[in-house]
Amino acid sequence: MRTATLAYGATSSTAPLGPLTIERRAPGDLDVAIDILYCGVCHSDLHTARGEWGGTQYPSVPGHEIVGRVTATGALVSKFQVGDLVGVGCMVDSCQHCQPCGDGLEQYCENGFTGTYNGPEQGTGANTFGGYSAQIVVRENFVLKITHDAGSLAAVAPLLCAGITTYSPLRQWSAGPGKKVGIVGLGGLGHMGVKIARAMGAHVVLFTTSADKRDDALRLGAHEVVVSKNADEMAAHANSFDLIVNTVAAPHNLDAFLALLTLDGTMTLVGAPGSPHPAPNVFSLIMKRRRLAGSLIGGIRETQEMLDFCAQHGIVSDIETIRMDEINDAYERMLKSDVRYRFVIDMGTLQTTP
Numbered sequence: 001m002r003t004a005t006l007a008y009g010a011t012s013s014t015a016p017l018g019p020l021t022i023e024r025r026a027p028g029d030l031d032v033a034i035d036i037l038y039c040g041v042c043h044s045d046l047h048t049a050r051g052e053w054g055g056t057q058y059p060s061v062p063g064h065e066i067v068g069r070v071t072a073t074g075a076l077v078s079k080f081q082v083g084d085l086v087g088v089g090c091m092v093d094s095c096q097h098c099q100p101c102g103d104g105l106e107q108y109c110e111n112g113f114t115g116t117y118n119g120p121e122q123g124t125g126a127n128t129f130g131g132y133s134a135q136i137v138v139r140e141n142f143v144l145k146i147t148h149d150a151g152s153l154a155a156v157a158p159l160l161c162a163g164i165t166t167y168s169p170l171r172q173w174s175a176g177p178g179k180k181v182g183i184v185g186l187g188g189l190g191h192m193g194v195k196i197a198r199a200m201g202a203h204v205v206l207f208t209t210s211a212d213k214r215d216d217a218l219r220l221g222a223h224e225v226v227v228s229k230n231a232d233e234m235a236a237h238a239n240s241f242d243l244i245v246n247t248v249a250a251p252h253n254l255d256a257f258l259a260l261l262t263l264d265g266t267m268t269l270v271g272a273p274g275s276p277h278p279a280p281n282v283f284s285l286i287m288k289r290r291r292l293a294g295s296l297i298g299g300i301r302e303t304q305e306m307l308d309f310c311a312q313h314g315i316v317s318d319i320e321t322i323r324m325d326e327i328n329d330a331y332e333r334m335l336k337s338d339v340r341y342r343f344v345i346d347m348g349t350l351q352t353t354p
């Protein structure tokens with residue numbers, strides 16, 4: 001039996017988001033049913049709702065930074081109980097039998113993981129609907145435990161995507177003491193990257209196009225801030241970075257950042273613009289054996305590790321809480337880089353939205 005659930009989403013790439021009714025499956029033996037309390041607003045939500053990556057199924061209900069309370073558990077669920085505070089990130093399922101799934105790298109599932117929104121659901125192929133909704137039903141293996149105190153729940157939500165998407169490459173490329181790490185873009189992902197890289201012990205430099213974010217970047221944990229439009233400030237860091245994590249959501253000149261990497265340094269792209277970056281100059285790479293890499297969110301085991309790491313280090317997101325019906329304005333502000341530093345929807349406001 002399926003349950004009608006209130007949600008908010010887009011019916012086409014050009015339509016603003018508005019109220020919708022969707023259906024959720026009844027929890028199966030391995031499922032957890034969750035009342036959604038808060039949902040973060042990721043730039044990927046906007047890319048998807050507006051069809052910027054292609055392949056969006058409509059209606060589209062975005063939202064993959066979900067925190068909420070368990071309301072029911074299937075007969076075989078062992079890790080969660082009714083009443084637990086839990087999180088759900090960018091994935092709700094995967095094949096569970098390929099090599100990457102076995103290695104805890106479900107985001108690289110060879111048979112395709114199931115996104116929290118814009119599916120396809122394993123088995124049925126049905127479209128999935130995300131966290132801009134009152135409830136969600138998720139397979140136990142894709143539900144995360146929240147160990148932060150309950151009072152910071154809204155600010156924990158963005159860890160489920162922005163947190164893990166920066167934590168994973170920082171771990172993969174060994175950010176830590178003695179390493180010089182750059183974070184490009186001070187938005188949702190970037191501000192989490194700054195906090196996490198600092199907590200890992202790296203020397204952190206934040207690159208921004210918005211000079212007025214300088215003080216915030218230092219407060220958030222950056223040791224230095226570079227306004228990337230300023231060629232002299234950029235040149236002062238030439239050939240010096242072990243790792244740069246680039247979170248920018250728009251096409252831009254990658255050579256300007258590749259030139260800042262040291263011998264064998266790596267720039268990892270996590271930002272996913274709707275249209276390509278200009279191709280980098282080959283000489284930017286070959287002259288110092290530099291690497292240009294990419295990274296996709298993080299596996300479930302690593303997401304739990306990140307949540308526990310953030311709880312231990314007192315890390316949450318800096319958020320602006322919005323009502324559900326403010327989402328279209330929030331998207332416009334996000335496009336202007338005017339978010340300090342993550343919008344989080346109070347899902348209690350969904351019920352009262354006309």
Ligand code: NAP
Pocket residue numbers: 041042043044045047161162165184185186187188189190207208209210213247248249250251252269270271272273295296297334335337338339341
């Ligand atoms: P966001 O909050 O909008 O932040 C992006 C930041 O990029 C902006 O705050 C701005 O920072 C900078 N920026 C924007 N336009 C720019 C331009 N034209 N030139 C230079 N810098 C610009 O977005 P987000 O939620 O952090 O997401 C960032 C990107 O990561 C999106 O494309 C999203 O889809 C992608 N993403 C990827 C993954 C993954 O697994 N790889 C996961 C989640 C999200 P400044 O003002 O400081 O310059």
Ligand code: ZN
Pocket residue numbers: 042043044045064090161162
């Ligand atoms: Zn996201």
